[in-house]
Each structure stands twice: as C-alpha cells, then as structure tokens.
Amino acid sequence: MAKRSKLDAKKTREDLIGAAMRQFEQQGYADTSINDICKDVGITKGALFHHFPTKRDLFLEVWTRLQVAMDTEARAAAIEARRLTDPYSAFLAGCGVYLKFATRRDYQKIVLIDGPAILGLQGWYESDHDLGTQNVEAGIRYLAKKGIVEESRVSALAVMIQSALNGAGFALARHQSDVTPDAIYDAFEAMVKGLR
Amino acid sequence: MAKRSKLDAKKTREDLIGAAMRQFEQQGYADTSINDICKDVGITKGALFHHFPTKRDLFLEVWTRLQVAMDTEARAAAIEARRLTDPYSAFLAGCGVYLKFATRRDYQKIVLIDGPAILGLQGWYESDHDLGTQNVEAGIRYLAKKGIVEESRVSALAVMIQSALNGAGFALARHQSDVTPDAIYDAFEAMVKGLR
DNA sequence: GTTTTTACATACCAGTGGTATGTGGTGGGT
C-alpha cells in the first residue's frame, strides 16, 4: 500500500471531518458508524483512530467547526452593525446571525441536539467551548455598559435569550404556518425591547 | 423457574420503568445498557423485550412519565393561581412550575438532553407528545384572549419562552454565582412584562 | 545510509441491541 506524506495526511483528516459532518447531520451521531465514515472516505478504521482517539473526539471537532463558523459570523455582523448604528441594533444583528444558524439543519442536529447528549452536561459549560453563550453574553454585557439593560440581569438574560433563539430556530425550521421569520423577529424585539 | 401472574407482570413493568428512569438519569441513555437495567430489576433481556419492543420504547415511556408529571403539576398550579389572582400571575405560576422541572436532574437529562437526540426531530413535534410546548402555548393564548399580549405573537412567544425557561433551568442547576433563582425570576418577569 | 517516526492497514476483542426459540405456570372454557 502506498503510504502518504504529511500533506496527504492533513487532507485525509479533513476528509474525515467532512464525511463525519455530513453523516452526523443526516443520520445523527448514534446512527452513524465509524465504519460508514471510513468507507465514505475510502480508508479503514486504523486510519480514523490514528487521527482521532475516539468517536467522541471526531464529533467534538465537527461540533467545534460549526461553533467557530457561527462565532466569527456573529462577531463580524455585530462589529459591523455597531459601527453603523446604535448598540441596540448591533445586538439585534448578532442575534439575527445566531438565529440564522439555529435554523440550519447541521447546526440543529450537531450542535443543538446531539451536542448536549454527546458532550454532556459538564463539558457543555465549564470549558471555553460554548461560543454561543459567550457571544450572547458579551452582547448583552455591552448593552449593560451602555445603560440599556440592568447590569445585574446580564447573566440571567444571556442564558434565556440564547435559549429563546435556539427554540425560535427550531420553530422556524418546522415551517409551521404561524411561526414565520417575521413573527419571530417581531416577538423577539418585543421581548427584549421591554428590558429597557 | 416460577412463572408469575398478570399482577406480577405489571409490577415487573413498573420496576423496569423505575430502573430505567434512574439509570437514564445517572448515566444517560447511551451509557445505560439493557443488561444493566435487567440486572437491576433481577430479570433477563427476554423479559424486557417482552414488555418493550425496543430500548427506545422504554425510553419513550420514561420520557412520557416525566412530561405527564410536569404537565399535571403545571396545570394545577395555573388553575389554582387563576382563581386567586389575575391571569398574568397565573401564567407566571405555570412558568414557575415548568422552571422547577427544568432544574431537576432527571428532567434535564431525560427530557431536555437525551430526549431530542433519541426521539429525533420529527417525533419531537408532530405528535401530541410535547406537553411542555402545549402547556406554555396554552398559557400565552390565554393571556392573548385577555388582551395582555398580541394574538399574532402567541406561537412565536410560546416557543421562545419555553426555550428560555429550559435554558434558565440549566443555568440554575449549574449554581453559578450570578445566576440565582431571584435573578432568573427578575429577568424573566422583565422580559415578559415588556410584552404588555 | 541507517534509524526513527508517520500514516495508515489488518486482525481481533468484549460488549451492544435485538431476535428466535424454549418452557413452565396461569387462567379461562367446558
């Protein structure tokens, strides 16, 4: 068998992540077997376990990729909006990006559904993993600094607003007749507007 | 081996559900094996698969028990409060019960964490399973009927408020210093108060 | 040019959820 150089190894690793990303999204973590992923990439289990010590670690890598993608996009949107408009609108812009990700199938299945079950209760918060929480909390803390919301409510509001956006994402993905993007935006603005 | 009567069979079934409830809570669905549950009850796999066609069905039964428990308690609290106070306070009382369940370890691990991963995206909504959603939506619809919130926002608010309570439950269970029950109640009331 | 390390492949393992079949006690029909 032809052995490969480090450059090819990097490509193999990316192929594994890509295949895992697709299968985790389509079939879920539990119904995706390591053999299936290997067959998709065209290698054997030995190679997979050379790159990732466990199935969970492969999932964690996929999970992190999605979180980072959401994080960078939300940061960019918030910074951009903060320059053009008021801080309150900048916060809404960041929430809009998060809401967009929360309607994506891959983000839903991997980050919002399988993530908590696979990574567990402890790993979910204690580490610096959860970029979504950090992002929302930073946005609200900025609002507090501007005097728009009360400082003492920042943490509590952060967890509730982030979760609310998650739920809204799920609802939007269902395409229920009375839960439209407009209705979500309207209700969300009404909720956070009351905080001022 | 001594074979048992129908009455003993009912007890066996309840024992299975009880053992599953405990192990699903403590170790999670994935790390709980059917053999472990059987050993806990003192029977073999043949008996378990006689009562439940699959591991998923056993989980669904446990999941339903918790949902029903929450539902009945929330309904009772809302009806009781509705008689004594105004509809807005009655709604808050119902939310309080839901929030209490959302801080319980068993409800968190089984209903909120493993539930979505095991039961899947479709089974989560399309059936009449999700009593939590129904409950919150009914409460908000009642507020709309009283003219407290706008009718067009009912569905959107329901999914967001329910999710917000979920997130609040998780945050409370973490015992983080700045996310206390008082802070949650304060922030939550501030959010929904703005809807009027 | 030799040695070490990398990037895989191969073979194997205990344990998993699930099935097929066996079996003794129970309860209803006559």
Place this chain on the structure above:
DNA sequence: ACCCACCACATACCACTGGTATGTAAAAAC
C-alpha cells in the same frame, strides 16, 4: 376436574459496534 392456549419470562444466538494491538511500508530526520 381437566385441558389447552396463552402469558411471562429464560436461554441461546446473531450481526454489528467502538476500540485496541500489532504489523508495515513509506517518509522524514540524522
């Protein structure tokens, strides 16, 4: 009172799972 179908399990077995131990050829390091 007897019989027999059925119920509530037990036993044995299966394909497959994630994970490990080992082998091996090519690439990199010296």
